[in-house]
Amino acid sequence: MHSQSSRRPNRRSALKTMVAAASAPLFVSPRVFGNNAPSNTITLGHIGVGIHGVQRNLNGFLNQSDCRPVVVCDVMKSRAIEACRLVNEHFDDTCCDVTYDFREVLSRDDVDAVVISTPDHWHVPMSLMALEAGKHTFCEKPTLTIREGQELVxxxxxxxxxxxxxxxxxxxxxxxxxxxxxxxxxxxxxQHIEVGLPVKPVFPIEQPAPVPDDLDFNLWIGPAPMRAYTPKLTTAQCWRQIRDFSGGSLTDWGSHLIDTAQVANFSENTTPISVTGEGQIPENAINSVPHTFDLGYTYANGVTMHVKSDVPSIRLEGSDGWIGNRGWCGELTASDPKFLEARFDPGLSRIWPQPRIEHRDFLDALKSGDSTMYDAESLHRLSTVMHLGSIAMELNRPLRWNPQAESFDDADANALRSRPRRDWS
Incomplete structure (x- = not known):
C-alpha cells in the first residue's frame, strides 16, 4: 500500500542528520531549550482520522505543546490526506507523513505513542498490536466484548x-x-442511580454498492465478519448500530454517563452483580442492536441502577436527597440547592483531584510513569457493565455476574463474553 512516508526521511532521521552535521554534542540538557525542546517532544501516530479522530483527538493533541503527530493514517485516503494537511498547516512545515495502513505506523521507530480513533471493533485488536510493537497507546472507548477487555488489561x-x-x-x-x-x-x-441514554437513528436496509476507490474496505472491516459494502455503512452513526462493530447508544453514550455512576458508587474498578434488561431492535433496518432499551443493575453494596432510553441524563438518589443533571454537561440540580455549595478539604475528600483533559492526562502519564485517569482496567470494567446489559437483552432473561471471576451463572451468557475474529491480514 502506498505511503508518503516512503518518499522522504522521517522526522527522527532528519533530526539525527542535522545533529550529525553539526558540531554540537549528541545530548543537550532540556534546561538549555526548556520543556518544549525536541528531546522532550512526544511523537504520535494517529490511526483513524474521521470526525471524532480529528475534532476530538487530533485537535486535542495539537493543543498540547509537548507532542507532535509525525504520521496520520486512515483507510479512507482522503481523510488521511486532509488530516496530514491540518497537521502540517498547524506547524507550518511538511514534516507529517500519511499512510493508509496502520501497520506502517506501528513499524516506525520515530513514533512514541499511537492514538487510535477507529470504529469500536478495531479498538482492542489494534491496541494489542500497538502494545506488542512497543508503543504507548491512547485508544477510544469502548471494548467490543468482555474477553477483549481482559486481553487488553x-x-x-x-x-x-x-x-x-x-x-x-x-x-x-x-x-x-x-x-x-x-x-x-x-x-x-x-441508594439508586437513574441514567438516560439518547435514542440513535434507524437506518433502512441498503443494497450493496461498489466499494469507493478511496476506501480499503477489507481493512475497515478488519476482524469483524465480512459483509457487502453499502453506502452508509462506514458512517459513524450507522456502524454504531451494527452488532459486528459496536453496541449502539448503550456502549457509546453509556461510556460517558455510566462511568459517572460507577465513580460515584466507588465502583470504577468493579461491576454490578446482576442485570435484567429488554431492548427493541428495529425491523427492516440495518440496525442489529437495540434501538431502545430498559436495563436494571444491582451492585454488591445494594445500590441499584436503572438505564433507559431517554435524553442524556443522570440522577443519583441517596438517603438524604438527590443530585443530577439532564442534557450533556447540563446544569446540576439537587433536591436541596445547598448540596451544590458543598466544598471539601482536598486532604479529606473521598475522590481524587479533578484530572485534566484526557490528552493532557495521557502525556503527563507518559512523563511521570503514573496511571492515566482511564487505564485499561477502568476501560474494561466500564465496558463490562454495558456488555452485561447487551447480553441480558440478547438472552432476554435475568443474569447473575461474578465480578471477581468475571463469569455468569449461565452457560449461554458466558459464551457471549467473546466472539471469533476474522483473519483480515
Whole structure:
C-alpha cells in the first residue's frame, strides 16, 4: 500500500542528520531549550482520522505543546490526506507523513505513542498490536466484548507501556462534581442511580454498492465478519448500530454517563452483580442492536441502577436527597440547592483531584510513569457493565455476574463474553 512516508526521511532521521552535521554534542540538557525542546517532544501516530479522530483527538493533541503527530493514517485516503494537511498547516512545515495502513505506523521507530480513533471493533485488536510493537497507546472507548477487555488489561501489564482511554468525563466539571458530591456523602448513603441514554437513528436496509476507490474496505472491516459494502455503512452513526462493530447508544453514550455512576458508587474498578434488561431492535433496518432499551443493575453494596432510553441524563438518589443533571454537561440540580455549595478539604475528600483533559492526562502519564485517569482496567470494567446489559437483552432473561471471576451463572451468557475474529491480514 502506498505511503508518503516512503518518499522522504522521517522526522527522527532528519533530526539525527542535522545533529550529525553539526558540531554540537549528541545530548543537550532540556534546561538549555526548556520543556518544549525536541528531546522532550512526544511523537504520535494517529490511526483513524474521521470526525471524532480529528475534532476530538487530533485537535486535542495539537493543543498540547509537548507532542507532535509525525504520521496520520486512515483507510479512507482522503481523510488521511486532509488530516496530514491540518497537521502540517498547524506547524507550518511538511514534516507529517500519511499512510493508509496502520501497520506502517506501528513499524516506525520515530513514533512514541499511537492514538487510535477507529470504529469500536478495531479498538482492542489494534491496541494489542500497538502494545506488542512497543508503543504507548491512547485508544477510544469502548471494548467490543468482555474477553477483549481482559486481553487488553493483560497486554498492558505485560508491555509496561502507558495506556489511556479517549474518554473525558472524569475531567468534565459537571460530572466530576456529581461524583465528588456523592462520594463525600452530600446526599447521604447512595441508594439508586437513574441514567438516560439518547435514542440513535434507524437506518433502512441498503443494497450493496461498489466499494469507493478511496476506501480499503477489507481493512475497515478488519476482524469483524465480512459483509457487502453499502453506502452508509462506514458512517459513524450507522456502524454504531451494527452488532459486528459496536453496541449502539448503550456502549457509546453509556461510556460517558455510566462511568459517572460507577465513580460515584466507588465502583470504577468493579461491576454490578446482576442485570435484567429488554431492548427493541428495529425491523427492516440495518440496525442489529437495540434501538431502545430498559436495563436494571444491582451492585454488591445494594445500590441499584436503572438505564433507559431517554435524553442524556443522570440522577443519583441517596438517603438524604438527590443530585443530577439532564442534557450533556447540563446544569446540576439537587433536591436541596445547598448540596451544590458543598466544598471539601482536598486532604479529606473521598475522590481524587479533578484530572485534566484526557490528552493532557495521557502525556503527563507518559512523563511521570503514573496511571492515566482511564487505564485499561477502568476501560474494561466500564465496558463490562454495558456488555452485561447487551447480553441480558440478547438472552432476554435475568443474569447473575461474578465480578471477581468475571463469569455468569449461565452457560449461554458466558459464551457471549467473546466472539471469533476474522483473519483480515
Amino acid at each position: 493483560a497486554a498492558v501489564k505485560r508491555s509496561g507501556k502507558v495506556f489511556g482511554t479517549g474518554l473525558e468525563d472524569r475531567s468534565v466539571t459537571e460530572y466530576f462534581r456529581i461524583a465528588e458530591l456523592v462520594r463525600n456523602g452530600v446526599i447521604g448513603t447512595l
